[in-house]
Amino acid sequence: MSDFSDLVAQAIKPSMNRAEREAVYTVVRQAVRRLQEREAMADDDPRLAIQHHLVEETVRDVEAEIARFEALRKLDAALAAQTEAHQAARR
Helix, strand or coil, X not given: CHHHHHHHHHHCCCCCCHHHHHHHHHHHHHHHHXXXXXXXXXXXXXXXXXXXXXXXHHHHHHHHHHHHHHHXXXXXXXXXXXXXXXXXXXX
């Protein structure tokens, strides 16, 4: 599943808005569903539940990484602004 997570993460860019990312997640969910249909899994097959869980876990993990990336970007910008203000005040 690591390769799957990497693939999803590569399809997502932090610059995408939530709607764009959700569109990618929808495509991923549909692709997994088609693979499950191709394998002719029964509705009560436990593999369906685990695959669904893994897809949703991957989405959650990617969203967490994007949130972390954005938080760090904002912290870096705030630090740069604070440093600039501090240097300007010392002049």
